[in-house]
Amino acid sequence: xxxxxxxxxxxxxxxxxxxxxxxxxxxxxxxxxxxxxxxxxxxxxxxxxxxxxxxxxxxxxxxxxxxxxxxxxxxxxxxxxxxxxxxxxxxxxxxxxxxxxxxxxxxxxxxxxxxxxxxxxxxxxxxxxxxxxxxxxxxxxxxxxxxxxxxxxxxxxxxxxxxxxxxxxxxxxxxxxxxxxxxxxxxxxxxxxxxxxxxxxxxxxxxxxxxxxxxxxxxxxxxxxxxxxxxxxxxxxxxxxxxxxxxxxxxxxxxxxxxxxxxxxxxxxxxxxxxxxxxxxxxxxxxxxxxxxxxxxxxxxxxxxxxxxxxxxxxxxxxxxxxxxxxxxxxx
RNA sequence: AAGCCCGUAGCUCAAUUGGCAGAGCGUCCGACUCCAAAUCGGAAGGCUGGGGGUUCGAGCCCUCCCGGGCUUGCCA
Numbered sequence: 232x233x234x235x236x237x238x239x240x241x242x243x244x245x246x247x248x249x250x251x252x253x254x255x256x257x258x259x260x261x262x263x264x265x266x267x268x269x270x271x272x273x274x275x276x277x278x279x280x281x282x283x284x285x286x287x288x289x290x291x292x293x294x295x296x297x298x299x300x301x302x303x304x305x306x307x308x309x310x311x312x313x314x315x316x317x318x319x320x321x322x323x324x325x326x327x328x329x330x331x332x333x334x335x336x337x338x339x340x341x342x343x344x345x346x347x348x349x350x351x352x353x354x355x356x357x358x359x360x361x362x363x364x365x366x367x368x369x370x371x372x373x374x375x376x377x378x379x380x381x382x383x384x385x386x387x388x389x390x391x392x393x394x395x396x397x398x399x400x401x402x403x404x405x406x407x408x409x410x411x412x413x414x415x416x417x418x419x420x421x422x423x424x425x426x427x428x429x430x431x432x433x434x435x436x437x438x439x440x441x442x443x444x445x446x447x448x449x450x451x452x453x454x455x456x457x458x459x460x461x462x463x464x465x466x467x468x469x470x471x472x473x474x475x476x477x478x479x480x481x482x483x484x485x486x487x488x489x490x491x492x493x494x495x496x497x498x499x500x501x502x503x504x505x506x507x508x509x510x511x512x513x514x515x516x517x518x519x520x521x522x523x524x525x526x527x528x529x530x531x532x533x534x535x536x537x538x539x540x541x542x543x544x545x546x547x548x549x550x551x552x553x554x555x556x557x558x559x560x561x562x563x
Numbered sequence: 564a565a566g567c568c569c570g571u572a573g574c575u576c577a578a579u580u581g582g583c584a585g586a587g588c589g590u591c592c593g594a595c596u597c598c599a600a601a602u603c604g605g606a607a608g609g610c611u612g613g614g615g616g617u618u619c620g621a622g623c624c625c626u627c628c629c630g631g632g633c634u635u636g637c638c639a
Contacts, residue, residue: 349631452598452599454596454601465600499597501597504598
């Protein structure tokens with residue numbers, strides 16, 4: 232049996248090229264040779280303030296984005312987290328083998344809680360739910376970015392502690408270190424591309440072409456470098472986007488040509504931007520078209536229902552084992 | 564549950580005794596630039612958390628509600 236992989240993404244905001252080039256592209260590739268379970272994590276989304284009128288639509292929309300990007304429901308399981316409520320049941324139990332001190336050490340919690348005026352307990356216990364997401368499917372691999380490594384290590388600790396206390400059940404999930412595509416904000420190349428920094432900082436995968444052109448054109452570069460000098464962060468970021476886009480398109484020549492021009496000090500940044508924009512659209516356009524086709528077909532809800540059904544089958548089996556090992560409930 | 568403090572533009576905060584709701588940052592447009600940034604010029608942006616009241620006049624005073632923070636409790 233192929234190695235099982237789990238990963239999730241929050242349904243807040245739209246998918247941006249940092250998400251796609253950094254993570255989702257790998258999700259798609261992992262489908263070859265792995266047994267993949269992909270999840271739109273709406274339980275996680277409500278750890279911060281979210282509009283209930285928008286959440287469900289956002290979850291569906293994110294699922295649609297993922298399908299458009301190439302997540303294949305024939306090969307993988309795609310579902311919305313709250314459609315498999317066993318995630319939260321396991322989360323409670325795992326919370327009881329998680330140390331308070333471990334949670335208090337999570338840097339992402341510290342960062343996020345500083346920015347919120349209302350800090351929910353859910354934000355604090357978030358990594359436990361994340362561990363439940365992974366362990367309930369006994370996933371062996373989890374594709375993660377650098378920012379999630381700490382959380383995955385906690386998941387491993389939780390699995391280990393559960394096994395030690397209640398008997399061997401969960402395999403320790405291994406990180407799948409993906410090609411280090413860390414796309415930076417175009418407006419501020421010192422910080423990672425994110426939706427929270429505002430619309431000028433990210434390029435949406437489904438964004439209108441004219442808008443994307445504008446954003447790529449306004450990318451921060453530098454005042455001009457002398458030949459032989461290292462690239463500035465902004466230029467390096469454009470090259471990174473260009474490189475991944477060209478790789479996807481099977482175009483090896485363009486990047487090396489532009490890099491040679493850069494080394495000679497005769498690269499015009501306007502040209503780099505135009506080329507990057509063009510190649511990026513070469514990648515995004517088919518995704519956008521596919522999204523339109525899938526949306527028109529109108530079977531996303533069916534796909535998600537089927538995904539939830541298949542995920543539930545695994546999750547409820549694991550929960551039977553968990554309840555048995557822990558001794559929960561009156562019925563055996 | 565009680566006490567105290569807080570809520571003003573997207574964000575951080577001003578606003579004299581109760582007297583025209585403002586600034587910085589961000590956003591948008593323009594100039595400059597190979598493209599951008601920075602800089603300069605311009606613009607948009609508000610039910611002052613909500614309801615009621617006092618007053619000629621309320622961001623400011625009274626009252627209730629909602630939300631947040633801190634403190635001391637109560638119940639499980």
